[in-house]
Structures are given as C-alpha cells and as structure tokens.
Amino acid sequence: MSGRESLPTGVDLLHDPLHNHGTAFTERERDAYKLRGLLPPRVLTQEQQVLRSLENFRKKPNDLEKYIYLIGLEDRNETLFYRVVMSHLEEMMPIIYTPTVGKACQEYAHIFRRPRGLYISANDRGCIKELVANWPHDDVEVIVVTDGERILGLGDQGANGMGIPVGKLSLYTACAGINPAKTLPITLDVGTENQRLLDDPIYIGLPQRRLRGAEYDALVDEFMTAVTERYPNVMVQFEDFANLNAFRLLHKYRNAYCTFNDDIQGTASVTLAGIYSALRLTGGKLGEQKLLFLGAGEAGIGIADLIVSAMMDEGLTEAEARLRCWFVDSRGLVESTRTDLAEHKLHYAHEFAPQPDLLAAVNALQPTAIIGVSGRGQMFTQPIVAAMAQLNKRPIVFALSNPTSNSECTAEEAYTWSDGRAIFASGSPFDPVEFNSQRFVPGQGNNSYIFPGVGLGVVAVKARHVPDEMFMAAARTLARLVTEEDLAKGRIYPSLTRIREVSAAIGTAVAEVAYQQGLARVPRPNNLPAYIESQMYQPVYK
Ligand code: NAD
Numbered sequence: 001m002s003g004r005e006s007l008p009t010g011v012d013l014l015h016d017p018l019h020n021h022g023t024a025f026t027e028r029e030r031d032a033y034k035l036r037g038l039l040p041p042r043v044l045t046q047e048q049q050v051l052r053s054l055e056n057f058r059k060k061p062n063d064l065e066k067y068i069y070l071i072g073l074e075d076r077n078e079t080l081f082y083r084v085v086m087s088h089l090e091e092m093m094p095i096i097y098t099p100t101v102g103k104a105c106q107e108y109a110h111i112f113r114r115p116r117g118l119y120i121s122a123n124d125r126g127c128i129k130e131l132v133a134n135w136p137h138d139d140v141e142v143i144v145v146t147d148g149e150r151i152l153g154l155g156d157q158g159a160n161g162m163g164i165p166v167g168k169l170s171l172y173t174a175c176a177g178i179n180p181a182k183t184l185p186i187t188l189d190v191g192t193e194n195q196r197l198l199d200d201p202i203y204i205g206l207p208q209r210r211l212r213g214a215e216y217d218a219l220v221d222e223f224m225t226a227v228t229e230r231y232p233n234v235m236v237q238f239e240d241f242a243n244l245n246a247f248r249l250l251h252k253y254r255n256a257y258c259t260f261n262d263d264i265q266g267t268a269s270v271t272l273a274g275i276y277s278a279l280r281l282t283g284g285k286l287g288e289q290k291l292l293f294l295g296a297g298e299a300g301i302g303i304a305d306l307i308v309s310a311m312m313d314e315g316l317t318e319a320e321a322r323l324r325c326w327f328v329d330s331r332g333l334v335e336s337t338r339t340d341l342a343e344h345k346l347h348y349a350h351e352f353a354p355q356p357d358l359l360a361a362v363n364a365l366q367p368t369a370i371i372g373v374s375g376r377g378q379m380f381t382q383p384i385v386a387a388m389a390q391l392n393k394r395p396i397v398f399a400l401s402n403p404t405s406n407s408e409c410t411a412e413e414a415y416t417w418s419d420g421r422a423i424f425a426s427g428s429p430f431d432p433v434e435f436n437s438q439r440f441v442p443g444q445g446n447n448s449y450i451f452p453g454v455g456l457g458v459v460a461v462k463a464r465h466v467p468d469e470m471f472m473a474a475a476r477t478l479a480r481l482v483t484e485e486d487l488a489k490g491r492i493y494p495s496l497t498r499i500r501e502v503s504a505a506i507g508t509a510v511a512e513v514a515y516q517q518g519l520a521r522v523p524r525p526n527n528l529p530a531y532i533e534s535q536m537y538q539p540v541y542k
Contacts, residue, residue, distance in 0.1 A: 010034040017078045018181050021541045024049055024080075046083060046541060053084045063100040068111050070096060074170070075114050078180050082539035085174045090496055093171070093448070099403045099428070101167040102152045108160035109197075109204045116166050117185030119159060122211050125219055128226040140231045141182040141459045144168045145223070147190050149210070149242040153375050153402055156242075158192030159205025164240050168262075168451075176452030176503035177536025178459065184234075188223060190216055220249060228257060233462045233521065235455060237262055246298050247344050258458065260466040264302030266447040266454070267400075269471035269478075270493075271303045271371065272310055274398060274445050276479035277492035278423040282394045284368070287314040289324060289396075292367035294358055294408065295374030296327040296334055296345045299400065303371065304348060309468050310475070322347055326365055330374075332356045333364075362387045369396035372408030376401065380409035385417035393421065400427040400445055411442040415490075425492055432489075441486075443493040450474050452499075453506025460507060460535045462521035463514040473509040481505060500536070507532040 007019055013033050014020055021029070023044040030036050044052075053073060060066045070092070074081040085092045094100060104111065124131055148161025165185030172178040191210040197203045211219060227234060238249060238261040250261045260266070279286065291307065293300040304325040311321035327334040327348050333355035334345050341349055355361040362370065362384055370388060372380055380399055388395035395418055399408035411430035414422040420435050425443040433440045454474055458466055481494045481502055494502055508529045514520040525531035 007033070011038060014038060017075055020077045020079075021046075022049065022077050022080065024541060046080065049077075049080050050084055050087065053080065054088070057084070063095055064103050064107065064111070066095045067100045067104045068113075071116075071166075072113065075116070079539050079541055082170075082173055082180065082537075085170065086500075086539060089174060089499060092174075093496070094429075096170050096174075097167045097448070098152055101163050102154050102403070104167075105151050105157045105160045105163040106154060108157070108163055109200060109202050112204060117162055117187065119162070119187050119189055120219075120223055121159075121189040121206050122191060122208070122215075122219065123206065125215075125222065128219075128222045129229065132226045132230050135184060135230075137181055137184075139182055140184045140227075140234055142169065142172055142178055142455050143184045143186055143227055143231075143234055143236045144172075144239050145186040145188060145236060146238075146240045147188040147220075147245070148192065148205075148240065149245070151240050153406060156192050156194040156197075156210075158194055158197050158203070159187055159189040160197065160203070161240060162187040168237070168239055171448050172452045172455050173537060174452075175448055175499045176456040176507065177500065177538065178452065178455055179537045182459075184227075186223075186227075188219065190219060216245075224253060224257060224259075233459075234258065235260075235458045235463075235466065237451065237455070239263065243297055243342075243344075247301070254467075255465060258463060258465055260454070260471075261298070261302075262447055262451050263298045265306070265466075265468070265471050266451040267299045267373075267445075268302040268306035269450045269454075269475045270445045270447050271299075271398065271400065272306050272472070272475035273449070273478035274425045274443060274492050275307070275369065275396065276475060277443075277482045277487065278369075278394075278396045280479070280482070281423055281487055281492075282368075282392075282396070285314065287311045287316045287321070287324070289369055290365060290367045291325050291369045291371060292358075292361060292365055293325070293327045294370065294372045294379055295376075295401070296329045296342075296348070297373065297375075299373035300327060300371070301344050301348075303373070306468060306471055306475075310472050313472065323350060326350065326352075326361070326367065328355070328358045328361050333361045359384050359387065362391075366391050368392055369398070371396075372399045372401055374401055374408065375406055377406045377408065380414070382413070382417045385409060385414060385422065389418035389421055395422050397422045398425045398445065400425070402427040404428040404430075411440070414442075415440050423490065423492060439489065441489040441491040443491050444496075445493065446496070448496075448499065449478050449493060449502055450506065453477075453503035454510050456503055456507035456532065456535065457510025457514065460522075460532050461511045461514045461519075463511075464519045464521065467513070467517060467519070469513045469517065470510045473513050474506045477506050477509040478502060504529070504533050504536065507535075 144165035151157040
C-alpha cells in the first residue's frame with residue numbers, strides 16, 4: 001500500500017473507500033494497519049472479490065437494485081468497484097449510467113444511503129468558497145456539475161440530479177482512467193419546478209422554486225470562481241442544464257475557464273465521428289453533405305455547430321457550411337420567415353419555403369443525412385426513411401433520441417424500410433438485425449466514446465481551455481479506430497470493449513491540440529501517447 005504515512009488505520013481504513021481493500025488486505029497489511037481481528041481471517045484475491053460482487057450484482061431482482069448495489073460497492077471499496085465495472089463494462093454501463101441512472105435520479109431521495117459529491121445550494125450564496133474548502137481532496141482534476149433542470153429526457157429532477165455527475169465521473173474513470181480521487185461531482189441546488197419533488201416529504205433538495213435571472217447567474221459565477229481558485233487546473237464539465245442556461249453558460253465561460261458542455265459538445269463530437277465513419281462507406285466528403293436535423297435543442301445545434309467548424313476546416317466558408325445544415329423543430333422547417341425562433345436556432349434559419357413537417361422537408365431539401373435529436377419516438381416513419389433511400393444510395397439515418405422508446409426509429413425499421421441500405425446509428429443500443437440474410441450491427445453514438453478521452457487529454461497536459469478543435473480531433477480519432485470489419489457490418493463505432501484504447505488515442509489527439517494552440521501547462525513529453533497512457537488509473541490494490 002502506498003502513501004502509508006497519510007493513511008488511516010483500523011476501522012477508519014476499512015471505512016475509507018479509496019484505500020479499503022476489504023478481505024483482500026494481505027497478512028502484512030493487516031499487521032501494519034492494525035486490521036487484525038477486524039476482518040474475517042481468510043485473505044481473498046481481488047479476482048475472488050470480483051466473483052462475489054458479480055454474484056451479488058446478478059442476483060438483484062431489477063436494474064435499480066443493481067444500481068443501489070454498485071453504488072454501495074463504490075462507497076465501500078472504489079478499487080474493487082472499478083475493477084468490476086471495467087471488466088464488465090457492457091453489462092455495467094447501462095446500470096451506472098443511462099438508462100438506469102435516470103430511474104435512480106427519479107428515486108434518489110428514496111434510495112439515498114450516503115452522500116457523495118458536493119451540494120451547493122441557493123442558501124450558500126456568499127460562502128461557496130468555504131463550502132468548497134470542505135471537500136477533503138486537494139488535487140481535483142475533473143468536476144462534473146449539474147443544476148438538475150434537464151436530467152436526461154426526464155426533465156427537472158432538482159437536487160436528485162446528483163446521480164448524473166456521480167455516474168458520469170464513474171465513466172471518466174472506467175473508460176479513460178481518470179483517477180477517482182481526483183474527481184468531484186457537484187450539484188447546484190437552485191430549487192426545482194417539479195411539483196412531485198416539492199410535495200415529497202423526504203426530497204433531499206431545497207423545497208422551493210428555482211432561482212432565475214441575476215441571482216442564478218451570480219450563484220454559478222461564484223461557484224466557478226470558488227472551484228477554480230481552489231483547483232486552478234480543474235476541468236469543469238456542465239451536464240444536464242436546461243437549454244436556456246446551457247448555451248448561455250457555455251458561451252460565457254468557454255474562453256475564461258477550462259470547461260465544456262457534454263450535452264452540446266460531446267454529443268456533437270460523437271455524431272461527427274459517426275458521419276466521418278459513414279463517409280468511409282459512402283465515399284463523399286463532409287462538405288458535400290446536406291444534413292437535416294429533427295430537433296433544434298442542445299444536441300442538434302451542438303452537432304451542427306461542430307459540423308460547420310469541421311466543414312470550414314475542409315475549406316468551406318461559414319455561410320456555405322451553415323447552408324448545409326437544416327432543422328425541423330416541432331413547428332416545421334426552421335426558415336427565415338419564422339418569427340418564433342429561439343436565438344440558438346437563428347443561424348440555421350435559411351431562406352426557404354416553409355415546410356410543415358419532416359417528410360415535406362426531406363422531399364424539398366433532398367438531404368444526404370437525417371439526424372433525430374427531438375427526444376420524440378417514432379418520428380422517422382416509413383415514408384421518410386423510404387424517401388431518404390430513394391434520394392441516396394446509402395442514406396445516413398441517425399436516430400439519437402434516448403431512451404430506446406424515444407428513438408426516432410428502430411434499427412430494424414431503418415434497415416427494412418431502406419432495403420438494407422441505411423447507415424444507421426442510435427442513441428440507445430439496438431441488437432443486431434438480420435435482413436435479406438445479411439447481419440447488420442447498429443452503432444451506438446454513445447457520448448462515452450468521447451468525453452472520457454477528452455478529459456484525459458485535457459487533464460494530462462493541464463489544458464487552459466477545451467476548444468472545438470479538441471472535439472473535432474476526438475471525432476476524427478474515433479472514426480479512424482473503426483475497423484473495415486466493423487464497417488462491413490454497418491457498424492460505424494468501434495466496440496465498447498475497446499474503450500480504454502479509444503480514450504487513450506483521443507486523449508493523445510486532444511493533448512496534441514493543446515500543444516498546437518499553446519494551451520498546455522506541462523512541458524511536452526518526448527513520447528506523448530506513452531505519457532497519456534501512463535496517466536491512466538488502473539483498479540489494482542497498491
Ligand atoms: P433539448 O430538449 O435541448 O432539444 C430537443 C429539441 O427537439 C427541442 O428543440 C424541441 O423543440 C424539439 N422537438 C420536440 N418535439 C419535437 C417534434 N415533435 N418535432 C421536432 N422537434 C421537436 O434536448 P437535447 O439535449 O437536444 O436532446 C434531444 C435528444 O437527443 C434526447 O432524446 C437525448 O436523449 C438525445 N441525445 C442523444 C445523444 C447521443 O446519442 N449521444 C446525446 C445527447 C442527446
């Protein structure tokens with residue numbers, strides 16, 4: 001065990017999740033740390049502990065119980081938790097993150113056992129610095145923060161939204177080896193508009209309406225100042241803020257701090273990667289595509305903005321690039337005669353005749369790709385997919401809305417309605433599909449391909465900011481890692497089992513951007529990929 005002098009001993013050590021090894025403490029450690037008699041006598045290996053954990057996990061009757069079990073394990077022994085999660089990532093990811101984490105947030109007050117992370121509430125205005133000083137670790141590198149207003153597709157969950165930063169940071173560690181001791185989940189409890197929570201006698205947050213306007217902005221400003229004062233190199237990731245604040249805060253802070261918004265920029269990057277992979281199948285260039293989005297929210301606008309940057313990288317002007325991205329929202333085509341458009345949609349309100357719905361817009365605009373980010377299921381109907389297949393030899397059809405029930409169409413529908421020609425990706429996973437005696441493996445445009453690797457690169461070189469070029473580099477790297485065998489099955493993302501390799505490669509590409517742009521605060525190592533890999537946490541007892 002390392003860092004012996006600062007470690008607690010005896011029962012305190014067994015209650016310290018970062019250093020506890022439980023029944024795997026060796027005979028020597030049991031002597032050294034005054035553990036004799038406090039543990040059953042047999043020393044188990046970590047492999048044996050993993051077996052026990054898996055047995056317990058799999059015995060749980062439903063996913064929420066599995067979530068509660070895993071969080072309990074994380075609270076007892078973080079090393080073992082990460083060993084279990086990392087060695088069974090495909091089985092565990094839907095439990096520690098979507099979709100189960102959504103259910104967990106809805107029930108957070110009712111399944112609450114031990115606090116995890118930092119709660120900063122509207123009542124803490126004026127003393128957030130003192131509150132941040134209470135966090136026991138001096139070297140925080142990644143913060144994920146939410147104000148709980150738009151948790152996944154579940155709306156306002158108030159302080160119950162804490163499940164999201166907790167889960168997301170678990171993925172930073174599991175997928176990219178960010179040291180869990182250097183992560184900090186934070187919830188800004190500014191109240192809630194969710195009446196169910198306001199009426200719940202055991203709700204954990206402030207039972208009051210949300211702060212808005214100047215008071216809200218002052219709280220977020222104070223939070224950013226406080227965390228960056230204590231942790232000058234920290235990266236702050238914003239997560240699950242409502243539209244009205246997400247875009248605003250991103251633009252306000254992106255050049256002042258090391259920060260990004262995953263709902264906007266991470267989603268954009270993983271989708272751009274999917275398009276780059278799709279282009280390996282269709283043979284076209286990005287700048288030749290015409291993309292039609294269904295849904296003009298954080299995901300849709302974020303994706304389009306990054307695509308515009310990537311097209312400009314190919315030589316298009318900004319105006320030319322924007323003209324290649326079109327939106328349909330709940331009121332039809334976003335175009336220049338509309339008077340009801342929110343600010344973030346205005347860049348994409350091109351001159352064009354009004355179109356009432358997606359089918360009309362597909363026929364009128366003849367896009368090469370349709371991208372569903374509306375949060376509404378069954379919106380890519382048979383006539384729409386068939387029209388795309390008539391217009392394109394290989395139509396790009398991305399149904400990114402979550403959860404599965406909100407997917408704009410299923411994988412089977414996309415392949416069947418396009419006669420097996422659609423290049424399909426989804427937000428939620430779909431099983432492989434047999435069609436015309438061919439087996440298609442749909443890709444999942446999971447943000448976990450991107451944000452952990454971006455975080456790894458940023459943290460490793462202590463980057464000052466997280467510019468769009470990092471997300472473009474991440475997208476290119478991810479697309480490059482898709483194999484010819486993957487593509488032959490229609491799969492445009494690598495297998496999740498390769499996530500550590502993917503994150504290391506993205507981390508390297510992101511660090512490279514930091515050096516190119518003069519944003520890095522550590523000298524350039526001789527061998528950047530080896531340096532990045534050396535920074536990755538491994539869940540082994542030390
Ligand atoms: P959001 O609330 O910011 O945006 C949703 C947009 O869809 C809004 O502009 C809304 O007006 C529009 N909309 C609603 N009903 C519509 C309709 N009937 N027709 C057309 N447009 C409609 O949400 P978001 O963050 O942009 O997320 C949207 C969806 O994308 C969610 O389901 C989310 O789960 C999914 N998503 C997927 C990924 C991924 O696959 N990696 C990442 C992020 C978000």
